[in-house]
Amino acid sequence: MPDSLFPAASLPVLQGWQAPGALDLHGAFQRAEGWALARIEAFPDPARLKARLHEMSVSLRGGTRLGLDLRGLRDGADHVMAAAREAGVAFLLHTAELPPSLSLLKQANLPRIVAVQDALEAQAAQAGGASALLADALLVRSLGALHLPVLATAEDEAAARRAMEAGALGLQPRSPALLEAEALASFRSRLDGGLGTADQELLRRGPVPLPRLRIRNLDLTYPIFQGGMGIGVSWDRLAGAVAREGCVGLVSAIGTGYHGSATSPQRLGRPDGTEALNPPRTLEGIVRLARERAGGRGAVGVNILCAIEGYEAAVRASVAGGAQLIVSGAGLPLALPDYVGDADVALVPIVSSARALGVICKHWQRRHGRLPDAVVLEGPESGGHQGFSAEACAEAEHTLENLLPAVLAERDKWGAFPVIVAGGVWDRADIERFLAMGAGGVQMGTRFIGTFECDAAPTFKDTILKARAEDIGLMKSPVGMPARGVRTALQARIEAGTAPQVRCVSHCLQPCQNGKGALAAGYCIADRLADAYRGDLENGLFFTGSNGARLRELLSVHDLIEELTQDPGLQRRGA
Template sequence: MQNRILFHNGKSLEVPVIQGGMGVGISLSSLAGAVMKEGGMGVISAAHPGYQKPDFWENSMICNIQAMHEEIAKAKEWAQGKGLCGVNIMVASKDYEFYVKAAVNAQADAIISGAGLPMHLPAIVKDADILLAPIVSSGRAAKLILKTWDRHHHRLPDFIVIEGSLAGGHLGFKKEDLITNKAEPLEKILADVKALLPEFEERYQRQVPIFVAGGIYDAQDIRHFCDLGAAGVQMGTRFIATQECDASPAFKEAIVQAQKEDIELVKSPAGLPGRAVMTDFMRQVKEKRIAPSHCIGCMLPCKPATTPYCISEALIHAVHGEVEQGLVFAGANAWRITEIVTVKQLMDELKAAFI
């Protein structure tokens, strides 16, 4: 099975495994650099990488931009010239354009963008030498992006990430469809997106690799989707349970100890359904609103006066180790994880899919 992917700008990915971007502080330079060193794409989340800086609550955007530069540089140093460094940036972020420009200036290799449709991403990066990838959860979303980027920006995505309904964190599906299991399966979305590409690939004379995400757990899953035409996969939750993950030991242990019944759909102030390991805090949120003690206005859809809770505070509590007072996003298969391993061990297991 072919594994190395050569992108149109000459950059290549030796192992077509993308480590999903996980904020706040779950995927920073330690995790991303370790994945890169094994030939994959390590991804730093732009969702508050500067949360540990002393003036974060007063100057969050500046702290985050400083941290992005620092974390990208450290990841590349750790990787010793191997792999690619991506940055995951949410369209729903109030400071989206500033974070995109910061990723370009920090010389990231790729921007992966979801939690909304990144319609204007090419206009922000202009002619910068950086790979651009939208995250989509339907053929309809992919079609809209392909047509918009073609018509208004005269370019194609460099690759596409399809995120299915079994993913952790924010989900691009209606909550009722998730509850009733009516969300389209990942296989169907992959087929729909693949069917859209030939017209655009012919026009631009290059291919657009597709990476699938959401519920991908092992080499068998990878082989299944590659047989269906995916170029590779994006995985988040499994990388939490690694020694190099930037989260606290308590956060990682929450993933390892989670049972199937502990993983539920949750309400997010971002206006999207999410999936997480249930904690005391999230159980309280089911019953009542917990007003934010800080507000930095970080998410466009979030209204401080009515938000059910502050997602930034909840994520920061969790990543610091105060798990029961916070939010632990996780994929539907998190319950299958039983131990913490090194990134090398995990990547070696996943590489078996491409032999």
């Protein structure tokens, strides 16, 4: 890497979080002689990318220390390289393993920092011409033999100190709190000198914090649920990563026979029967893995459709695996407390109306002497199956905003448990709007598809990331209710009667009646969702919410939660 990127007599500092609110963090890092880092979309539009980088270059008076974070880039390397050269970008940051479509990046006449997760990736990066490495602080010592500059990512002062002692040339602090470390005192002084008093405070504290969320015995840092998405879109990797950041991560219970740990008997390439499709022991293991990934933070729960075959077994397996809450919808989960027994697990039904909530509360209180610990109100903008007819999904009375007051009023008749809103929630502004209306938190599914940790195949993520608004809509389903997803060539084949043959090997959902619903709809939903999870673009069914067309970036769960909460570096997470 050219020496010009390293300020003389100064520790190189790489931007490690995005700006809260309106703070110009890129400019602040530049003025403090640090390295600013701009994240690039998965499939960038050339004109928009060029305009954005030009604007940044002008505002920064040249991109002498502006880098591009390409870790979420999926295609368009040639456009990125052209725009970067024109804007005077100083360096590129990307992962060790590049998709073939991005191999052009290795030919870029720009320094390349390669983010690595282990020594083997570091060796491959060196062989591929990397200018420097970005690695976790604990990995630095093992990379010394490669004789490449190493920038260490660190979340606390102890990790930063270990990295510097091990030979790290610079740091990427993952939290503004780390700027208080002695090694970064000079940089912090320069950073503060380039910021006004209000911006200094914003950097330290972030904007007005979101409230914590308390559900039964759980005290969560942020009021955010990651929605359960099956088959295989949210399993241990995603749910564990979300919980680790102080939120609720939900494992999907449907189709766990496709998980890599499953040993289900197969027929015609599919799990043979209900227990093979939803093996309880596999679900139990997935929940345990998610709890391990969470590292004691947040909460790991399981989303279980009332309509699945083997519902009771899935509930009991979730409890055995250590699920801290169970979210259950697609029908009224009237028997859920029976199956949980006296286990200390929060029970969270999903409803689409105040009437449904009233029925659940009345039944649970009379039969089980308990009430929901929270309730998810799901509106008609969510991905997957809807709790409304296709016509009702378009009616103004069924918008989430119009449904919420009645559900809150019904809740007030029974207690003070939180109402979590779902379906169409996109950003911090949406979160604040629903909290102001009385919601206790939000559930988001679609946004978490665009994360590295999402368990689905890259093709699944790419399909959503490429989708336009006109590509996403309602479609018929074997269960009789409409479902929302991306209309691909599969839908045309279903309508033409040329979709893959319905064979009903796995017996997934009760309303399908062992394949009768699938024959009427023209496809098997379990098979097509499994194909999507595996990355089969031709035969897969790709569910997403109405906001799927707004999904443009592929990023880490940490960065997404940081954006949603606007808590820089997720400083509250450890509080």
